[in-house]
Amino acid sequence: MHVPDGFIDAPVSVATGAIAAVAVAVSLRGARRELGEDGAAAGAVASGASGASSGSVGSVGLVGSVGSVGSMGERTAPLAGLVAAFIFAVQMLNFPVAAGTSGHLLGGALAAILVGPYTGVLCVSVVLLMQGVLFADGGLTALGVNITDMAVVTTVVAYAVFRGLLKLTPRRRRSVTVASFVAALVSVPAAAVAFTAIYALGGTAHVSLGKVFTAMVGVHLLIGIGEAAITALTVGAVVAVRPDLVYGARGLTRTLEIRTSTVAAPATPGLAAPAGATSGLAAPAPAAPGLPAPGAAPAASPERDAASPPARSGAEDGTAPEGGAVAARAEDGHDRAEAGTAPAVAAGEAGAPTTGADAGADAARPGATAGETPGADAAAPVAAVHTARRSTRRVWAVGVAAAVLCAGVVSFYASASPDGLEKVAQDNGIDKKAEDHAAKDSPLADYGVKDITDARLSGGLAGVIGVGATLAVGSGLFVVVRRRSSKKAEAAAATAAPAPATPSGRDSETA
Secondary structure (H helix, E strand, C coil): CCCCCCCECHHHHHHHHHHHHHHHHHHHHHHHHHHHCCHHHHHHHHHHHHHHHCCCCCCCCCCCECCCCCCHHHHHHHHHHHHHHHHHHHHCCCEEEECCEEECCCCHHHHHHHHCHHHHHHHHHHHHHHHHHHCCCCCCCCHHHHHHHHHHHHHHHHHHHHHHHHHHCCCCHHHHHHHHHHHHHHHHHHHHHHHHHHHHHHECCCCCHHHHHHHHHHHHHHHHHHHHHHHHHHHHHHHHHCHHHCHHHCCCCCECCCCCCCCCCCCCCCCCCCCCCCCCCCCCCCCCCCCCCCCCCCCCCHHHHHHCCCCCCHHHHCCCCHHHCCCCCCCECCECCCCCCCEEEECCEEEEECCHHHHHHHHCCCCCCCCCCCHHHHHHHHHHHHHHHHHHHHHHHHHHHHHHHHHHCHHHHCCCCCEHHHHHHHHHCHHHHCCCCCCCCCCCHHHCCCCCCCHHHHHHHHHHHHHHHHHHHHHHHHHHHHHHHHHHHHHHHHHHCCCCCCCCHHHHHHC
């Protein structure tokens, strides 16, 4: 559905160019949220772990899919560039839909479901830019028309249908696949209707609007079936392996919440209770007449001291010190771990409680003081982040290999028939005033490398170059967007981080 130069007059082309520019600007702002919306949570985890290690009283929550700790945006940013490259590759695979007509993926629905609607608009826009500049596919003066029609309309319509269907269906992985099929199916004829409206406003050839509407919607309904099949297969494959990487599938996986808190150390005879030890906690009830105050040390008794054995440290008897108790919960519906155990969240594994011996050994390490959260709990999220990154690299490598295979090998067997818009233009005279592309003499024009006579080699090499260029431009764009949003998230986390607690008398004496 790439509109060439000359189909739409200059005023409407300028107007659609302005619409496309506004849509891209809005999408850049929205993509910052989509690519960095978990950055603040990651910062809160880091600040909470720091606060726990310094003995502050409070809690920190981490919400995400089980086995993955860290920022979703750090994983989504490079995958967004991969989605753009994959859409470019699959668009080279024209499939026959009727006698003498072919169709190809538009990609708006696929991008919106995988990486989000705003990021999806940017993905398809990058693809259209690469195709227009390098391969003379889609007019340069009609770039605004193509972005408005193929990037904005398809993405917005598809994601609206997708979200609406998810609200009506059970929250299951199969529902995501079915909803993506229907959303992609609807998005293609919606783009055909949008082109008809644009042509009604600024078409250069005098053709009956009814004929254009009937022909465009009719053929693109058939193309929509192919689009729906490709989208559903791709989304279903990613959801089956890594549902946490699919933007539209967020909320289907279990959530993990880690809460750490510290308890004030018991008062030591001869020392006053620390002023900040009970900050934020309810004051203890006054002691009844004749009874010792809560938390007060028992009166010394020579007989009892002589009869009782010497106290042992937590590291010796396998119990954690009372001042360093950790309350942790792994919540998934009804499953909760009892307070006093800490889940080991590392290498994608959640919910394995540590033993008292482990906690005591950690508390007994040099430099540990009462009220300190064991260091393993603070280091566990970091290990899980590294695990998620390694797994993301594997998905990224498989996706790049699939894109190169489609563009470099499978594209040779694609249908050579004109696509839906070209066929409708030829049959109805819409192309009477079509103009030559400004980049028609490009070394990669028409998806072939200039001066290479072998059609298979020429087309395959051009496809691989296109995948690499789209991947580089797309990944660079999304990494920049991600970094800008990450800086804002870090600043917000630093502002919201609790102030370090004032050391108690006992901590000062230990130091």
